[in-house]
Amino acid sequence: MTRLTPIRRGSLVDTAIESLRNAIQTSQWNVGERLPVEAELSEALGVSRNTVREAVRVLAHVGMLETRQGDGTYVRSTRDPGEALRRASRSRLRDQLEVRVMLEAEAAGLAAARRTRDDLDEMTRALDERAAAGSDLELRIRHDERFHHALVEAAHNPALLEMYRYFAQSITDTIQRTEQDADLPEPSQEDHELLLAAIRQQNRERSIALARGLLQPSLTALDEAAQ
Numbered sequence: 001m002t003r004l005t006p007i008r009r010g011s012l013v014d015t016a017i018e019s020l021r022n023a024i025q026t027s028q029w030n031v032g033e034r035l036p037v038e039a040e041l042s043e044a045l046g047v048s049r050n051t052v053r054e055a056v057r058v059l060a061h062v063g064m065l066e067t068r069q070g071d072g073t074y075v076r077s078t079r080d081p082g083e084a085l086r087r088a089s090r091s092r093l094r095d096q097l098e099v100r101v102m103l104e105a106e107a108a109g110l111a112a113a114r115r116t117r118d119d120l121d122e123m124t125r126a127l128d129e130r131a132a133a134g135s136d137l138e139l140r141i142r143h144d145e146r147f148h149h150a151l152v153e154a155a156h157n158p159a160l161l162e163m164y165r166y167f168a169q170s171i172t173d174t175i176q177r178t179e180q181d182a183d184l185p186e187p188s189q190e191d192h193e194l195l196l197a198a199i200r201q202q203n204r205e206r207s208i209a210l211a212r213g214l215l216q217p218s219l220t221a222l223d224e225a226a227q
Helices: 012-025 039-044 049-061 081-089 092-112 117-132 137-155 157-164 168-180 187-201 203-225
Strands: 065-068 072-075
Touching: 012 039, 012 072, 039 049, 049 065, 072 081, 092 137, 092 157, 092 168, 092 187, 092 203, 117 137, 117 187, 137 157, 137 168, 137 187, 157 168, 168 203
Parallel strands: none
Antiparallel strands: 065 072
């Protein structure tokens, strides 16, 4: 009999998901191993087969499980990317800024080599509207986000883009904090314009350096505050 903790209260599906996720992460089933049949899981968890089916569907969607038609459900990964990102969103602002710098600097270098006319037009519109937002902080943040997302899209690297999208909430949080926190230097409109100009000129090294430079003052301020 499969050893799972019976569910007693709370959302049945959510708790079933957590129970199955925990069993996978503690190697009750290894990668490539087939899970017990639905009826056995239902009995072990103390829930209906419909609840088990929905929990399996969710874990398959995040990539931990793989359902093979007519064969069963197999463990695909012992890590839940969504949970990893939730942990990332709870990390320190400095840690989030460092990840953002790494992603955007690499994207800037690739964008300098690969950007299209449409990419340049979208980044230009985003910066023009960022400047036009003036003192409207919410609107300026929105167009700042739009510019950075357009920059990553201009790299034309689907894997990098997906990683950036996964980390999007933390990216948004760092933009808001650097714009709203008076103790953190705000990347200026000119800084952004210089980065776009380097990408337009296809100057890879300068694009990388300018992308890193956008957030370096904030990282320095956080280091000084911690000392």
